[in-house]
Amino acid sequence: MQRSLSYLLISALGLTACGGSGDNSSGGIVTPPPVVPDGLVRCDAQSQHNQISTSSDLMFITEAHYKAGQPAAVIATIKGKNVSDYQYNWTQTSGPNLILISNKSPVLAFTASESGNYKFELTAVSSQASYTESIEISIDAANSAQLAIRVDHQASEGNSVSFRIDTPDVNTPSQISWCVAAGPDLNVDISSPEIALFTAPSVAEDTLSTLRVSAVIDGQSVTDDVQLLITKEDAITSQYFDERVAKTFAYKDNSPYKNDLQACVYSNQLQQSCTIARLPLIGQQASIDKQAILDRVLVSHQWMGQNFEYFLENLDPNSDFATLLQSVTAIVISYDVRPSFYWVLTGAIYLDPNDLWLLAEERDTINEAPDYRSGFGNDLNFLMPWRYVKNNSYTSYVVPRSVRTDRTPQELMPDLASLLYHELAHANDFFPRSVHASLSGPTLLDDYLRRSDAEQLVSDQLIELYPLASQEMVNLAEVSFKGETANDTQKSYIASDISSFFSPDRATDYYAYSTRREDAAMLFEEALMSHRYAIQRDVAVTDKPDNPTASSITVDWGQRGRIGDIKLESRAAFVIDQMMPELNGLSLVSDLPTPIEMKQGQSWSDNLTISPVNSPQLYRVAPKANSSPELRLSGDRHVRPVD
CATH class of the missing domain: 2.60.40.1080 (Immunoglobulin-like)
Incomplete structure (x- = not known):
């Protein structure tokens, strides 16, 4: 795994011991000689x-x-x-x-x-x-x-x-x-x-x-x-975690995997995948319950595990996430994970704690190093924004970090739920519960390669049975999500061209064209958010003005709840049946709301209030009347497409 770090390295820091009731022993703290100022200015008075x-x-x-x-x-x-x-x-x-x-x-x-x-x-x-x-x-x-x-x-x-x-x-x-x-x-x-x-x-x-x-x-x-x-830490010897990761520990001190979690899923000394015998999928255990899940949680701060446990106990009434988590080896929640992702090499899911904090004091501990996403697709002349909505309001929590406040479990739920549905869809694409008993190892990576080569993954079967039609969108996704150079034809496309490619096809989102794995995950995520929470996903094709905002971009085409479109029914039902057969995919998808068409020529912001309101708004959008959520663009929540 490669994690971007943009800021210059600094020299070793020290402390001059003084005062108090202690002796003058260093206690392991370095006291370096004075140095000539070179960067940030030195204070007139040094700390005591x-x-x-x-x-x-x-x-x-x-x-x-x-x-x-x-x-x-x-x-x-x-x-x-x-x-x-x-x-x-x-x-x-x-x-x-x-x-x-x-x-x-x-x-x-x-x-x-x-x-x-x-x-x-x-x-x-x-x-x-x-x-x-x-x-x-x-x-x-x-x-x-x-x-x-x-x-x-x-x-x-x-x-x-x-x-x-x-x-x-x-x-x-x-x-x-x-x-x-x-x-x-x-x-x-x-x-x-x-x-x-x-x-x-x-x-x-x-x-x-x-x-x-x-x-x-x-x-x-x-x-x-x-x-x-x-x-001071051991030297980095891992080709996978090749930049420093935070210090982590098992959330449950009595976990039988306490000594294996860090070494197998979040270590700068990881040389190769751990064997299934050492760290199996949660669903491969003899006893499968929420305690078995908590035994696999690795955290940088205890509150992260506590809030995750609260989520499983109180905000997962249908046990969707407890069920889906059977297809991972571990859950890593660390202050330096950003954004969240699933990784087949370790079989673990890595969660950004920004989706889990409840107290202002908890949010204080989360690192704010910039989240570098690609600038791919800058030469293209269209945008494809997205958002989750309920009762004509955003469901994402967008109170800025500068506003120090607590939030409720209900306020964290929509973002965390949609994230988990997506990332755990990847885990269940690669290793659905139906294959757990037949995995032969010695590592999960070995099983993944065998299954992928034979095109046995859920996403492989999806694209074979229900392929996407628009090669133009596939080619554009190579530009936007994988860094390919746009050709002159692609640079000439305007919003109406993209609408003609995308709207008649069977993908839920532009990001679905990046890989077949993301195609399956997007279908699962959007269907479950609508089914469980009546939260629908908006997607649109817009123009691309300078400095685009929700109020400055103009919708050429858009839908609310595209997952309910009849064109997508068989594809979504297939994915759900493979990942969570107990839900009955066709029945679930058939009951989803009919998509609502957006109003062409109006802004993305003006197209927010296109649904009838049925119940009180439960989610806080912002602390001030003049605050508004940031503009979210397709694929911006993910490190890179899962191949």
Whole structure:
């Protein structure tokens, strides 16, 4: 797997030990010599931290001052050891209750709403040793104006890193500037002043870096520091995960696959696919229930597994996802996965936690490194937008990251459900439950290659029985989704040409032409969203003005609920019967609403309100009246077409 990282590498960072009740031992934290500034400016005053010794080799690093309402952290290190060799569990033992989102990390991040004394207990366990120690801190009352950077955390060397400043509507910070408050110089992208983006450097030892932000709030000069613990990791030896992945752990500590999950599905040392004997599909187990699924969840933060478990228990009443998940080996949810995808090499599904957070504190932990999608198809003169709607409203949650708020499970459900239906359709295309007993391995990849060569996959059979007709759309998809160069004829096509190719054919979406695998997944996704949630997918062909927006593009042709078109009935029913035969595909598709035609000549935005409204709107679109969802274009939710 190749994951894009755009920001320059930075040098190893360090911490100067000082103050507190601890001794002067480094505790594994590097103190490099001073260096000449080269990138982000150095702060006039360097950060001061306390190192607190304990009766064991476990040590704590605390901040010089803690304020209520300001993000803070307590950091654990172990003398002579790499932090990554241990597993952590923090608990709060006294003080007003805190939300501890990073309780499985060496960096315990939190924001106290009240002043007072707070005490924490940490257990750190490795294969060689176990430590349990406590630390107490005092938090002062909040200042009348103060800055907040989120969020202190640990990152493996080579990970993408992002920090964000709170920018509330009231007392919004201005005159924002960043500087290095500890360690050597950094090359940081602060082209958006409220966000800092960079790549954690290679380090010889676990290393702490500190960035400081200064700003003006309500006429007062304010600052805040943010901490990053960069951990030393084994060298990257995998040809598949060839850029650094985040530190992850099994969500269920008692999982029988605890020691296999990371090594087999999310490791920079993965050399080849694990065998089925070591990590079988969930559906190949003797006992198949939701606990068996949770035993296969690998996370970077505990809350990700907890929210996924909540989704399975409370938002999957028909057990669709529990059933479909039988065709994967593992579920990886990590702060550096973006976008979500399924990968046959490991048999796992990889989920972007942006679709799973409920609390603002959870969203704070998700990396904001830019999600690089291709610029393929820029020479083409049409667009094919899409959206999911219910009762003439968007169902996607689009509150921007700058607005720090919680959301309800009902608000996360539509995006997560459509994503899971699509990615799990790939897993069930390759390995439907009907073939689980006959898989012979030794790896899933071996079985996939045999099945693919024999054209036995569901998508192979679909295209054989019910082929798509438009070769023009297939050729255009090569340009838009695979990077082929558009020829002069393709460059000359306008929206009406594309409408004449697409509308009479039997694909649900432009992206379906990219590969037969995506064709099957799009059919399954759209059918199940309409059937289970009465959420319909809009698709259209529009012009391509400069700086296109939902209100500036003009619809030449479009449909709401295209999956209900009689032309698609046999194709959708076949896919459903192969992947979830208990649903009776033909009956399901026959009951779907008849498509609604869009109004030619009106904008994409104006074509939102084309359905009769039957029930109250359940999904929040945006926090402000003048906010509107971004324009989504076909295929923009996926890394690349699955072949």
